[in-house]
Amino acid sequence: MHRNMSAALAAALAAASIAALPALAGTTPTAPKTVAAPAGPATGIRHVFVIVLENEDYAASYETNKNPWLGKILQKQGTLLTQYHGIGHVSLDNYVAMVSGQAPNPATSSDCNVYTDFQPSPAVLDPRGNGQAVGAGCVYPSGVKTLADQMSAAHLSWHGYMEDMGNVASREPKACGQPGSSAGVGTQDGTQSASATDQYAARHNPFVYFHSLIDSGACKRNVTPLTTLAGDLRKPSRTANLSFITPNLCNDGHDGPCKGKDATGSNAGGLVSVDHFLSVWVPRIEQSPAFGKDGLLIITTDESAVQDDASSCCGEQPGATDPMPGIYGPGGGRVGTLVIGRCVAKGKQDATPYNHYSLLRSLEDLFGIKTGGTDGKGHLGYAAAAGLAPFGPDVFSSCPTSPKVG
Numbered sequence: 001m002h003r004n005m006s007a008a009l010a011a012a013l014a015a016a017s018i019a020a021l022p023a024l025a026g027t028t029p030t031a032p033k034t035v036a037a038p039a040g041p042a043t044g045i046r047h048v049f050v051i052v053l054e055n056e057d058y059a060a061s062y063e064t065n066k067n068p069w070l071g072k073i074l075q076k077q078g079t080l081l082t083q084y085h086g087i088g089h090v091s092l093d094n095y096v097a098m099v100s101g102q103a104p105n106p107a108t109s110s111d112c113n114v115y116t117d118f119q120p121s122p123a124v125l126d127p128r129g130n131g132q133a134v135g136a137g138c139v140y141p142s143g144v145k146t147l148a149d150q151m152s153a154a155h156l157s158w159h160g161y162m163e164d165m166g167n168v169a170s171r172e173p174k175a176c177g178q179p180g181s182s183a184g185v186g187t188q189d190g191t192q193s194a195s196a197t198d199q200y201a202a203r204h205n206p207f208v209y210f211h212s213l214i215d216s217g218a219c220k221r222n223v224t225p226l227t228t229l230a231g232d233l234r235k236p237s238r239t240a241n242l243s244f245i246t247p248n249l250c251n252d253g254h255d256g257p258c259k260g261k262d263a264t265g266s267n268a269g270g271l272v273s274v275d276h277f278l279s280v281w282v283p284r285i286e287q288s289p290a291f292g293k294d295g296l297l298i299i300t301t302d303e304s305a306v307q308d309d310a311s312s313c314c315g316e317q318p319g320a321t322d323p324m325p326g327i328y329g330p331g332g333g334r335v336g337t338l339v340i341g342r343c344v345a346k347g348k349q350d351a352t353p354y355n356h357y358s359l360l361r362s363l364e365d366l367f368g369i370k371t372g373g374t375d376g377k378g379h380l381g382y383a384a385a386a387g388l389a390p391f392g393p394d395v396f397s398s399c400p401t402s403p404k405v406g
Contacts, residue, residue: 043343043396045366047236047290049243049297050359051281052098052204053274054091054254057304058082058336060271067275070338074278074299078340079348079395085313085355086303086332088325092138094302094332095206097356099146099244101374101381103319105136109327111203112138115179115187126320131374131381134320139185142211145380147360148222149212150369151242159232159240160207160223163248164260167198176219178208194259199248204302206244230284239290241367251277286340296341296366300359304333313353314388331355339391343399352394357382362390 053061062080065071087097092111093104102108107116118137123144126132133144151158166174171190179202180187191202202208205223213219226245232238250258256269264276278299285291304311310324312331318324326332337354361383370377375384382388 043296043366043399044294045296045342046294047239047241047243047296048363048366049245049285049291049295050098051245051247051278051297051299052095052252053247053299053301054204054249054252055303055305056253056271056274056301056335057306057309058084058334060305061301062336065271067271069275069278069282070271070299071275074282074338074340076347078297078338078346079344079350079397081337081339081354081395082349082351083313083353084300084335084337084358085311085316085353086301086335087312087316087356088322088332089303089310089327091201091302092203092206092209093322093325094356095204096209097382098359099148099206100140100144100210101131101357101360101379101383102140102144103132103317103382104322104325105133105319106322107136107138108209109322109325111192112209113189113192115139115185115189115202117141117185118144129374130317131384132319136321138209139214140210140212142215144210145212145372146207146210147242147363147380148207148218149210150364150372150378150380151367152218153372154367154369156242156367157240158222158242158244160205160219160244160246161226161229162200162205162223162246163226163251164198164200165205165223165225167200168195171195171198172200172202174225175221176208176214176223177202177205178214178219194249194255196260199250199255199258199260201249201254204246204249204252229281233284233288233290236290236293239288242363245281247274247277291341294342296339296344298337298339298359300337300356301335302332304335306333309333312355314355314358315385316355316357317382317385339395343396345398348397350394352389352392354389354391357385357388358390361388365390 088104093108121141123133123141165177179189249255250262253274258267258269262273263280310326310329373379
């Protein structure tokens, strides 16, 4: 699902968006209208694992899915968020939202076939105080921060694990994973489709779209091939507080049949290969000392496979330059999300509305990030939106009586 857009057109739209907001020049953004910072669930969670799947709607993943892991086994282990939504179509805009709270722009809504810098730079923020960079492009200026930046500032560890990254050096480097062998901005993204030996997709790696992480070297230090996760799971001291896991284009369900093999050697793709991946990696995560001590596993999906499902929730607002991020409407459709681990009830369904901005806010709260951000209380971009709820007692319904706040 791609909306193709040239770099020149994206730049023109960026310029037009600035012109359409004359109040930006010399204006100090007004204070955002946000709800009071919640105390946060007192969970004691210190290790969170996020696995992002691709292009499946709620019904296909959780109601009619005949594959055992996603269809049955994992639902019995945790709480299924039945009204969880993506925030746009296609892929990249959803990944960017999960880690930064930035809404789709015309380039990210087209999956950034050319790896271009966001313009204007330095970033100009929407004067409405929502933390949104006004313009278009792929790689956000260093002033636009991410959850990874917040965690580093709070002396918490984070790691991105990208399956197949670096398998073919001419497509992307093994560290960080920007498109192209030179990993330079302006490069045509050769990872938009898979090869038999390399099924990595840069657009599913949100960390390569922020200069704050690239220019500081944080991306090279912290974003590595998925194979490194096995070793990092052996000891809690080696396991990051946040592990963001992206399967390849076969194992995440995007392709089918696949150019290469999945986690168990099949090329089936779709939900079959999703199940194969989960059958291999979820037990490894759940058997790790860090997960057993204070872990949480979140399995989500970027967007609905039904492109005309542009449903949304939670008062989602578009960005300044992409008024219809769902192509046919405001959102990325109903996808559902599974939450498993500490404080989470087993075999439960929860109909509270959530989306990817809710996920970001939840992670910020779980890790005790309470300063900075768009609202001054630790929430970035639309994760600071008025009335947006993080995962609460509905999700963390099985906590011990007196746990310590994360």
